[in-house]
Amino acid sequence: MKRIGVLTSGGDTPGMNCAIRAVFKTGVALGMQVMGIYHGYKGLIEGKVDYLTHEDVENKMHKGGTVLRTARSQEFKTEEGVKKAISVLKAYGIEGLVVIGGDGSFRGCMELVKAGIPAIGIPGTIDNDMGYTDFTIGFDTAVNNVTNEIYKIRDTMRAHDRVGVIEVMGRNCGDIALWAGIGGAADLILVPEMPMQWDEAANKLAQNKLRGKLTSIVMIAEGAGKAEDFAAYVREHTDVEIKATVLGYIQRGGNPSAFDRVLAARLGERAVELLAEGKGGRAVGIRHNTIYDVSLAEAIEVKDEFDYKLYELNEMMAKF
Numbered sequence: 353m354k355r356i357g358v359l360t361s362g363g364d365t366p367g368m369n370c371a372i373r374a375v376f377k378t379g380v381a382l383g384m385q386v387m388g389i390y391h392g393y394k395g396l397i398e399g400k401v402d403y404l405t406h407e408d409v410e411n412k413m414h415k416g417g418t419v420l421r422t423a424r425s426q427e428f429k430t431e432e433g434v435k436k437a438i439s440v441l442k443a444y445g446i447e448g449l450v451v452i453g454g455d456g457s458f459r460g461c462m463e464l465v466k467a468g469i470p471a472i473g474i475p476g477t478i479d480n481d482m483g484y485t486d487f488t489i490g491f492d493t494a495v496n497n498v499t500n501e502i503y504k505i506r507d508t509m510r511a512h513d514r515v516g517v518i519e520v521m522g523r524n525c526g527d528i529a530l531w532a533g534i535g536g537a538a539d540l541i542l543v544p545e546m547p548m549q550w551d552e553a554a555n556k557l558a559q560n561k562l563r564g565k566l567t568s569i570v571m572i573a574e575g576a577g578k579a580e581d582f583a584a585y586v587r588e589h590t591d592v593e594i595k596a597t598v599l600g601y602i603q604r605g606g607n608p609s610a611f612d613r614v615l616a617a618r619l620g621e622r623a624v625e626l627l628a629e630g631k632g633g634r635a636v637g638i639r640h641n642t643i644y645d646v647s648l649a650e651a652i653e654v655k656d657e658f659d660y661k662l663y664e665l666n667e668m669m670a671k672f
């Protein structure tokens with residue numbers, strides 16, 4: 353394989369730039385030309401393709417976002433869109449493609465594979481919702497971002513003897529809420545994988561107050577409901593004073609953690625090696641600290657396992 357392409361797709365994640373850099377460097381090391389495709393599948397359809405150079409990836413790995421930009425493309429979900437994308441790849445002589453993104457991006461990648469384009473998926477999403485890999489690029493940074501914010505919110509909640517409920521991203525996955533909750537010593541974690549009735553949750557906060565614990569931090573994953581709605585419920589049913597914060601995009605930006613940088617480098621390298629070995633239709637991931645690969649179909653199908661032990665650990669610690 354002489355020329356490969358790389359694109360980022362879906363929600364950006366800190367660490368995507370490190371993965372792009374690793375793809376570029378590995379490609380160069382293996383004697384390939386590496387082309388950057390800008391604005392994800394949307395840009396691919398529109399022919400936004402250019403050679404990547406050392407300048408494109410130099411001094412970028414510590415930055416969040418993606419130098420290749422990203423997008424969520426509706427057109428690529430159509431047969432016509434996929435056809436256009438393939439004709440652009442052919443026109444540029446791109447023989448293999450690396451796609452950095454979440455499960456939606458992997459589905460797109462599979463369409464290209466079906467059409468005969470060797471393509472490899474690298475898991476990049478802050479949500480950590482891809483079951484075939486222990487970690488996705490960006491998750492660790494998002495957890496660190498959230499943990500840092502929890503302590504700021506706790507300071508002001510404590511000053512007023514209030515409860516703070518903090519809503520975090522993750523779509524249908526509670527991992528950000530769970531890990532940041534443990535890292536930030538949350539008193540209660542509400543996640544879609546462990547549905548808890550709000551009356552039970554409100555009751556716990558009321559009990560905390562009765563036993564003299566006036567400040568509690570509640571983490572709520574967006575898949576489990578809205579922080580504002582939960583706060584309104586607690587106000588209506590208890591005498592607990594509660595304030596809601598939605599962290600939003602600050603959890604998705606900023607410098608990638610060292611863990612995410614290293615993960616991205618390892619996954620990026622393996623993705624290009626697979627293309628060089630003539631293996632398309634694979635997704636790279638990490639299991640027990642070992643980089644491995646599975647078929648894209650399997651990567652999409654494997655159900656994400658929630659870490660109930662970790663959840664119980666928090667429950668136990670919050671009791672005392």
Ligand code: F6P
Nearest residue numbers: 363454477478479521522523604
């Ligand atoms: O998938 C990543 C993610 O940040 C989710 O956690 C969140 O629900 C969604 O993307 C937000 O999407 P957008 O960037 O389109 O607002």
